[in-house]
Amino acid sequence: MSDTQASVGTVILTINGKQVEAEAGELVIEAAESNGTYIPRFCYHPRMEPVGMCRMCIVEIDTGRGPALLPSCMITVAPEMVVDTESEVTKKAQDGVLEFLLVNHPLDCPVCDKGGECPLQDQTMSYGPGESRFIEEKRHFEKPIPISDLVTLDRERCILCDRCTRFASDVAGDTLIHFQDRGNQTQVNTFPDHPFASYFSGNTVQICPVGALTASPYRFKARPWDLDQVESTCTTCAVGCRTLVQSSRNEILRYQGVDIDPVNWGWLCDKGRFDFESVNSDDRLGAPLVRDGDAMLPVTWGAALSKAAAAIAAAEPARIAVIGGARLTNEDAYAWAKLAKGVIGTDNVDAQLGDGLPAEVVLGLPRATIDETFTVGGTVLLLAPDLKEELPVLFLRLRHAVLKDNVTVVELAPQRTSASPLAAATLLHRPGSEGEVMAAVLAGSTDREVGGVSPEAIAEAAALLADGPVTVILGRSNLGDDGAGAVAAAAAIHADNPEVRFLSALRRGNVHGALDMGLAPGVLPGRVSLEAGGAWFQSNGWPTMPTGRGLDTRGILQAAADGKIDVLVMLGADPLANFPDTGLATRALAAARTVVAVEHFLTASARHADVVLAAAGYAEVDGSTTNVEGRVSTVARKITPPGTARADWMIAAELSRLLGTDLGLESVEQIWSEIESLAPSHAGITWDLLRSDESRDGVVVPLAADAARPSLLDYTAPADTTAPAFDAYSLRLVASRKLYDLGTTTQRSGSLAGLVGGTDVRLNSYDFDRLGIEPGANVTLTGSAGSLTLVAQRDDGVPRGSAAVYVNQGPAVGSLIDSAQAVAEVRVERA
Amino acid sequence: MARLTETNLGTAHEIISRYPRPKSALIPLLHLAQEQDGFVADDAMAHIAELIGVTPAEVLGTCSFYEMFKREPVGDYLINVCTNIACMLVGGEELLHHLEGRLGIKAGSTTPDGTFTLEDVECIAACTEAPCLQVNYRYVNKVSHAEADTLIDDLRAGRRAGEVPKHGVLARVRQQIPAERRAGNAAPGESGEPVWLQSAARPTEAGAGT
Amino acid sequence: MTVTEAPPIITSRFGHSDSHTLERSLATGGYDGLKAAMAKTPTEVGDEVKSASLLGRGGAGFPAGTKWGFCPPGVWPRYLVVNGDESEPGTYKDRLLMERDPHQLIEGVLIACYAIGAAQAFLYVRGEMALAQERIAQALNDAYAAGYIGQNILGSDFSVDIVLHWGAGAYIVGEETALIESLEGNRGMPRLKPPYFPAAKGLYMQPTVVNNVETLANLPWIISKGGAKFAELGAESSRGTRMFAVSGHVRNPGVYEVEFGVTTFRDLIYAPVYGGGIRDGHSLKAFIPGGASAPWFYEEHLDIPLEAGAVGAAGSMLGSGAIVVMDDTTDAVKAAWRVVRFFARESCGKCTPCREGTSWLEKVLRRILDGHGRPEDVGLLLDVCDNISPGIAWPPKQTTICPLGPSVVSPIASAVVRFKDEFIAYCGGTAESPVAISGKAYLPMRTTKPNEVAGV
Numbered sequence A: 001m002s003d004t005q006a007s008v009g010t011v012i013l014t015i016n017g018k019q020v021e022a023e024a025g026e027l028v029i030e031a032a033e034s035n036g037t038y039i040p041r042f043c044y045h046p047r048m049e050p051v052g053m054c055r056m057c058i059v060e061i062d063t064g065r066g067p068a069l070l071p072s073c074m075i076t077v078a079p080e081m082v083v084d085t086e087s088e089v090t091k092k093a094q095d096g097v098l099e100f101l102l103v104n105h106p107l108d109c110p111v112c113d114k115g116g117e118c119p120l121q122d123q124t125m126s127y128g129p130g131e132s133r134f135i136e137e138k139r140h141f142e143k144p145i146p147i148s149d150l151v152t153l154d155r156e157r158c159i160l161c162d163r164c165t166r167f168a169s170d171v172a173g174d175t176l177i178h179f180q181d182r183g184n185q186t187q188v189n190t191f192p193d194h195p196f197a198s199y200f201s202g203n204t205v206q207i208c209p210v211g212a213l214t215a216s217p218y219r220f221k222a223r224p225w226d227l228d229q230v231e232s233t234c235t236t237c238a239v240g241c242r243t244l245v246q247s248s249r250n251e252i253l254r255y256q257g258v259d260i261d262p263v264n265w266g267w268l269c270d271k272g273r274f275d276f277e278s279v280n281s282d283d284r285l286g287a288p289l290v291r292d293g294d295a296m297l298p299v300t301w302g303a304a305l306s307k308a309a310a311a312i313a314a315a316e317p318a319r320i321a322v323i324g325g326a327r328l329t330n331e332d333a334y335a336w337a338k339l340a341k342g343v344i345g346t347d348n349v350d351a352q353l354g355d356g357l358p359a360e361v362v363l364g365l366p367r368a369t370i371d372e373t374f375t376v377g378g379t380v381l382l383l384a385p386d387l388k389e390e391l392p393v394l395f396l397r398l399r400h401a402v403l404k405d406n407v408t409v410v411e412l413a414p415q416r417t418s419a420s421p422l423a424a425a426t427l428l429h430r431p432g433s434e435g436e437v438m439a440a441v442l443a444g445s446t447d448r449e450v451g452g453v454s455p456e457a458i459a460e461a462a463a464l465l466a467d468g469p470v471t472v473i474l475g476r477s478n479l480g481d482d483g484a485g486a487v488a489a490a491a492a493i494h495a496d497n498p499e500v501r502f503l504s505a506l507r508r509g510n511v512h513g514a515l516d517m518g519l520a521p522g523v524l525p526g527r528v529s530l531e532a533g534g535a536w537f538q539s540n541g542w543p544t545m546p547t548g549r550g551l552d553t554r555g556i557l558q559a560a561a562d563g564k565i566d567v568l569v570m571l572g573a574d575p576l577a578n579f580p581d582t583g584l585a586t587r588a589l590a591a592a593r594t595v596v597a598v599e600h601f602l603t604a605s606a607r608h609a610d611v612v613l614a615a616a617g618y619a620e621v622d623g624s625t626t627n628v629e630g631r632v633s634t635v636a637r638k639i640t641p642p643g644t645a646r647a648d649w650m651i652a653a654e655l656s657r658l659l660g661t662d663l664g665l666e667s668v669e670q671i672w673s674e675i676e677s678l679a680p681s682h683a684g685i686t687w688d689l690l691r692s693d694e695s696r697d698g699v700v701v702p703l704a705a706d707a708a709r710p711s712l713l714d715y716t717a718p719a720d721t722t723a724p725a726f727d728a729y730s731l732r733l734v735a736s737r738k739l740y741d742l743g744t745t746t747q748r749s750g751s752l753a754g755l756v757g758g759t760d761v762r763l764n765s766y767d768f769d770r771l772g773i774e775p776g777a778n779v780t781l782t783g784s785a786g787s788l789t790l791v792a793q794r795d796d797g798v799p800r801g802s803a804a805v806y807v808n809q810g811p812a813v814g815s816l817i818d819s820a821q822a823v824a825e826v827r828v829e830r831a
Numbered sequence B: 001m002a003r004l005t006e007t008n009l010g011t012a013h014e015i016i017s018r019y020p021r022p023k024s025a026l027i028p029l030l031h032l033a034q035e036q037d038g039f040v041a042d043d044a045m046a047h048i049a050e051l052i053g054v055t056p057a058e059v060l061g062t063c064s065f066y067e068m069f070k071r072e073p074v075g076d077y078l079i080n081v082c083t084n085i086a087c088m089l090v091g092g093e094e095l096l097h098h099l100e101g102r103l104g105i106k107a108g109s110t111t112p113d114g115t116f117t118l119e120d121v122e123c124i125a126a127c128t129e130a131p132c133l134q135v136n137y138r139y140v141n142k143v144s145h146a147e148a149d150t151l152i153d154d155l156r157a158g159r160r161a162g163e164v165p166k167h168g169v170l171a172r173v174r175q176q177i178p179a180e181r182r183a184g185n186a187a188p189g190e191s192g193e194p195v196w197l198q199s200a201a202r203p204t205e206a207g208a209g210t
Numbered sequence C: 001m002t003v004t005e006a007p008p009i010i011t012s013r014f015g016h017s018d019s020h021t022l023e024r025s026l027a028t029g030g031y032d033g034l035k036a037a038m039a040k041t042p043t044e045v046g047d048e049v050k051s052a053s054l055l056g057r058g059g060a061g062f063p064a065g066t067k068w069g070f071c072p073p074g075v076w077p078r079y080l081v082v083n084g085d086e087s088e089p090g091t092y093k094d095r096l097l098m099e100r101d102p103h104q105l106i107e108g109v110l111i112a113c114y115a116i117g118a119a120q121a122f123l124y125v126r127g128e129m130a131l132a133q134e135r136i137a138q139a140l141n142d143a144y145a146a147g148y149i150g151q152n153i154l155g156s157d158f159s160v161d162i163v164l165h166w167g168a169g170a171y172i173v174g175e176e177t178a179l180i181e182s183l184e185g186n187r188g189m190p191r192l193k194p195p196y197f198p199a200a201k202g203l204y205m206q207p208t209v210v211n212n213v214e215t216l217a218n219l220p221w222i223i224s225k226g227g228a229k230f231a232e233l234g235a236e237s238s239r240g241t242r243m244f245a246v247s248g249h250v251r252n253p254g255v256y257e258v259e260f261g262v263t264t265f266r267d268l269i270y271a272p273v274y275g276g277g278i279r280d281g282h283s284l285k286a287f288i289p290g291g292a293s294a295p296w297f298y299e300e301h302l303d304i305p306l307e308a309g310a311v312g313a314a315g316s317m318l319g320s321g322a323i324v325v326m327d328d329t330t331d332a333v334k335a336a337w338r339v340v341r342f343f344a345r346e347s348c349g350k351c352t353p354c355r356e357g358t359s360w361l362e363k364v365l366r367r368i369l370d371g372h373g374r375p376e377d378v379g380l381l382l383d384v385c386d387n388i389s390p391g392i393a394w395p396p397k398q399t400t401i402c403p404l405g406p407s408v409v410s411p412i413a414s415a416v417v418r419f420k421d422e423f424i425a426y427c428g429g430t431a432e433s434p435v436a437i438s439g440k441a442y443l444p445m446r447t448t449k450p451n452e453v454a455g456v
C-alpha cells in the first residue's frame, strides 16, 4: 500500500489514552485488537454481520457527545473518537454482562466438551465476578437434544449469541435452526421433524462460544488439553480448506477450520470435517496383501514388492498402466510420475478416472484464483457440477460473492443446481451440447432453440455476460457424457476472448497436484508437454522417457479389457466405484494380467488385485497439496500410519530399486527440492517458503518464470466436435454426484456413512405426461450398456428430454453408461 | 388441523399482495391459521412458509415470539384477566383467583370440558375500567365477582355468542382494497420520488417533501 | 384549582354513539384537514406541523415536524408506519382513538403521507384490540370507496395505500425498530441505534417515519385550524391538548383530554371533572406520571404542570400519558414487583442484561414477597439495576439495546429509596444502596461506597 492510499484509508482515534491508527470503516472492536487491546466478545464473529446482542464488548466511547457505553462490535471508528476499554464504568458493565450470562448457565464445565477452550469459561476466569449471587432457580431445558445426525444442542448452556443461527441463514443459506420463544425463555431450535441437515453444520459447533453445540463424532472423546495439533490442508475435495488436525494418543480426534483469506475463511464442510473417522478406521490396511486363489494373504513388503516388480519387469512399457493418484501428496505424485515415465517409460498414466477434463485443458487455459473469480461486481460463468455437492466451501464463497459482493452468476448446466437460486440466469442444456449453446451465447442471439435452450434464454445470458470481466468456473457437470461438451464450450470462450480466465472445478483431493506432477498422458511434472519437457528431464536424471503419448484412463481400461495391458497399477483408484462406465471397469480388471493396488482399504477394485500395497494416508505423511486454483499448501503428519503401511513415494522408490534403478528420492523434503529445481511451473517455491509464515495461505503456481526451463504448455483448442445428434425417442442421462456417497471416505466414516441418500430417477413433468407415468412409479431405464429399475420423481429442475440420477448411491447407474458413446441415451418405461 | 383451506388460501394471497415483501404478511397469515383451527398447527406453519418463501423454522421463530399464537388447542373461550399495576390496585388478582375458583383451574390452563382457558395477562389498555378482562379479545370492564359469575354462565349457555366469536377470530370485517382504487405497493428499488412531490416542488422552490 | 377550558381536539366526536362512521365524520368536518393540506404544498404542510410544535405522543415525546425532516432527501420510497401497539401499563388512549374515531386517524395518516412523500402507509394495531381492528378495517373500506385513500386521492396526483396490519401480543413491538421488524414478519426484536434509525434505515431499510396514533390524530385539526392556533394552547415545549388516562386509587378513573403544559398533576388527580381525588378516606402514597417505565412521583410533585420539560427536570417523564395513582394502602414492594414482572415477561430476549437481569430482579422481589427476603437483597437489587442502567440515572443510561431493560429500574429505585422501611420490614438489614443513585425523582437517598453491600 502506498503512503497516499494509507493516509486516505485511515482514521486516527484514541484508545485508552493512546492515539492509534485504524482503517476507515473498521469496527472499534477490530481496531482495538489490531492495536493490542482485546475487547471481550461472544456474539461478534469477524466473518459474519455484527448484531451487538451479547453486550460483552460494550466499552465507553465518546463520539463528541460525552462517553457512552456502546457495543464496540457495532461502532465504526471515527476521527477524534475516544475509546476507553478500562474505565470503571466499562469494567463494571462488562462484569455485569458476564454475571448475567452465568446466572442461568449450568456451570457444568467438568462434563462439557468445551471445557478448556470455552470463551465463556475463559472470560469468567479473567474478568468475571467470584461466587454467584444468584440463588434463585435456574432456567431448565431438556438436556442435550440432537438437532441433526451430527450435531447436538444443550439449550441450558446456550448464551443466545446468534452465531449458529446467523451462520445457518446468512452464510450457509440453510435456515433450519432459529430463535424460538421470547425473553428469558428464548431458545435455539429446529422446526419439529425438520433437522438441521446442512452440509455445513459442523461450523456451528466450531463457532459456538460455549458448549451448547457439540459434534456427535467428537462428544466426550477428549479434553482440549489432551489434544495435540498441527496445521494442515484438507484434501477431501480440491478446494483446499486450511485445517487444524488435532489428535491424542496417536489417534485423530478432530479437524477445525482455519481462517485463511484466499480460501475457506475458517469454514469446512461436514464431510471434510468429520471424515477423520476414516483415517482411524479399523479397516485400514496395515500390511501388504498378495492374492492366493480367491484369498488375499498378508505378506512381507519384500514379497509383495518383488511380485509387483517382477510383473512390471516382465512387461513392455506400452503394456503397463498407472491410474489414480489424486489421493497422493505432490511429492508422492512426483515420485510415481518419475517411476512410471522416467523409469518404466510408460505414458499410460492418468490421475483422473474418466470423470474429469483433459489435462491440457485444465493446465493450459489461463487460470484464476478464487478471489479473482469472485471480484466485487464481477461476472461468473458457471460451467460446473453442483458446487455444493462437489466443492462445498467454494459454494459458500460463491454464495457470499452473489449476496454480499454483487457478483453476477450465469449458469450453463444439464440440471438445476444449488447455485441456480443465486444465478441471474440458468440455462438448462441437453447433455453434450454445451459447446453449441456457448457458441450461440457468444454470438449474442439465435433464431432457433440450441441444445434445448430457447433463443430468449440465450439472449438473456448473452446480455448478462456482455458487461464482463467474466471468469469461468469449469468442471464436469455430467458423468453420463464424455465431457466433450464442456471442453468445446471452454474452447469457444477462449477463442472468443483469450483473456478470460478459468477456475477449475475438478473435485478429487489433490487431482490438480497430480496433473501438475505429470500424472496424465502427454504431460510431465511442471505443466509441460511430453515433447517440450522430455529432453530436459532426461538431462536432469530421469533415466528414460515414454516414446509417445499414452492412453487416458478410458483408453487404459479399454486396452486392458482387450487384453493389451499386462500390469495395471491403481494408485488409490477404485474404478469400479468411480469410473462412470462400470461395465468397462469390470471387464478391464478381469482381463488385466496383473493388477497392483496401492491402497488404504480393500476396496471393491482392490479385491480384484493380485498385489495390494498398504499406503500411509492423510495426517500420516508430510508434504504438500494443490487446490483448484493451483495453490500449493502444506499437509502435515500428525500420527503414524497403521501397521507397516508406507508413504506412496517410498513404495515407488522401492519398486524402482527392485527394477534396478535408483529413483534418487530419499525424503519428502528432498523430493520437493527436486520438484522446485526441475518442474518449470514450480520454480522458486522452496520447501522453506512453503513453510514460512507469509505463505501460510499457500503459494499459487506458477510463482516465478525460469527461462532455463522448458516453457509451460499453452492451450491448444481440441479438434471441433459436433454435439451428438438428438434421438427424440429416448432421454439423455444426467449422472451427477452427491456429497455423501458409497466412496470409501464417507463409508469408512461412521458418522457420515448413514447420510447417503440413494437415488431415484428425476424427470421433467413434461416427460411424465409424454411417457404416461406417474411420479413415484417404478420405471426401467435401458441404455446401450444395460438397464436398471428406479423410482421416478418429478423434478422440473431437470430439462425436458433428460433423465437425472445420482452416481455411487447404490443402484448400478454405471451400468447405463457406455464410455464409448459421447452421451448416454436411455429409454424409460413403466417397470 | 392443517394446511389452509381453499377459501383461506385465497384470503392469504390477497393479504400477501398488500405488502412489498411477502414475509411481511406472516403475522396476519398466522392469525388466519389460528382463525381456521383455533390454534396454529405445525402443518399450517409449513404451508405458510411455502406461501411466503421462507423455511418453517423461520415461521416458528416468529410465531413463538408472540403471545396470542397458541400452538395447542385452547378452550372455546380464552379469558384473559389483567393483573397489571392499574388492575392490581383495584382487585385484578382477586378477580383472577375468583375465576380460578369458579372454573376449578389454575391460570394458564383449560377446563377439562375444553370450554374455558384462563390466563393471567399484562395490561390490555383498559386501565381506567379496572378490573377488566377479555374473552376471545372482547373487553369486559369493571368486573365484579358477581358479574364474573354471570359472564361464565352466559358463555356456557351460549348467551354471548353474538358479541364473542370463537377463539382465533379477531376483526369480523376484513380490509378490502378495491383493485381500481389501489395505489399499489411501494417496493424498495421499484418506486422513486412520488409524483405529488415533484409537481408540488415546481411552483414553490421547496425540496423533497419536508 | 385551575382547570382550563381548552377545546377538545382529538376527542371531539366521542360524544356521538356513531363517532366511528364515515357519515358522522363527514358531518363533523371529517377530511376537511386533508383537503386543506392538499391545497398546500407538502413542504407547507410540514412547516404547519412544525409551527404547532406537536410533540410525539408515543412516549419519547419528540417533535413530529422535526422528525419528518430527518428522512434523507432523495431516497425513495419512504414509508409511514403508524404505531397503534399501545401496551405500556396504565396507557389507554390510542385504543379509544382507533375505536371511536378511526377516520380522524386515517385523515391524519394521509396528511402525514402527503407531507413526507410516503408511498405506502402501514397502520399497526395491537393484536389484542379486535374492535379497533374491526372499526379501522371498516373505516378504511369506506374511505377507499369514497376516494379518500388509494389511487389519485380526491382526483389529485396524490396516491397512497394504507394497509391495516395487526400484531399478536408483544409489548416490545411498540418500540419503533421492533415494530418495523414485526412488520417485516420477524420476531419483534429491536434494532440497534446506531445504525438503524428508522428515518434513515427503517422498513425494508428505507427511510421510515414512525408516529403514534394520538400524534397523527392531531393533524386534521392542526391543518384546518392552523399550527399557530394549536400552539396557543399549552406551554413551553408542550403545546395543544393531550389525552391522559388516570387510573388506580382515584374516585373517577378515566381518560381526559386536557390542555397540555399548564394543567397540573394535582388538577388531573383531584379536580372533580377529572380524577376526583383519592378514593374514600385515603391519602396519596405515590403515582406513576407517565407509564410503567417512568420513575414514580409523590405528594411534592403534584403541582408540577403536565409539561415535558418540567416533568423531565423533576426526574421522570410524561411518557405515554398514563397516570397510575397509589394510595396509602399500597404495598410498595408488591407494586414494584408487579411492574418488574411486566418487564421481565415482555423482554424480547435479544440482549443479555435485559433478558437475564429483568427476570432475576423479578425472582428476587417475588422471593421477598414470599417472605424469604435477606438483608443483602436490597443491595443486590440495586446493584443488578446498576448493571442494566449504570448510575441509576434519569434519563437512564443503558447497557442494553433498547430502553425496555432500563425501564425495570424505575419501579425498583422508586420503591426502594422512598419506601425503604417497607423493604427493611421484609428483608431486615439497612437497605443501603451499594451504588450511587442519581435519578432526581429517586432522591432523597443515602449512598455508601460501591461494593459495600448493605447488611453484610
Ligand SMILES: Cc1cc2nc3c(=O)[nH]c(=O)nc-3n(C[C@H](O)[C@H](O)[C@H](O)COP(=O)(O)O)c2cc1C
Pocket (backbone or CB within 6 Å): C055, C056, C057, C058, C059, C060, C061, C062, C064, C067, C083, C084, C085, C086, C087, C088, C171, C172, C173, C174, C175, C176, C177, C210, C211, C212, C213, C215, C216, C402, C403, C404
Ligand atoms: C419499550 C418501548 C415500548 C414502546 N411502546 C410504544 C407504544 O406502545 N406505542 C407508541 O406509540 N410508542 C411506543 N414506544 C415509542 C416508540 O418507540 C416511538 O418513539 C413512537 O412510536 C414514535 O411516535 P411519536 O413520535 O409520534 O410519539 C415505545 C418505546 C419503547 C422503548
Ligand code: SF4
Pocket (backbone or CB within 6 Å): C172, C189, C190, C346, C347, C348, C349, C350, C351, C352, C354, C355, C400, C401, C402, C403, C404, C405, C406
Ligand atoms: S433491552 Fe430487553 S427488550 Fe430491549 S432489546 Fe434488550 S432484551 Fe430486547
Ligand code: FES
Pocket (backbone or CB within 6 Å): A040, A041, A042, A043, A044, A051, A052, A053, A054, A055, A056, A057, A058, A071, A072, A073, A074
Ligand atoms: S460482541 Fe459486541 S455485543 Fe456481542
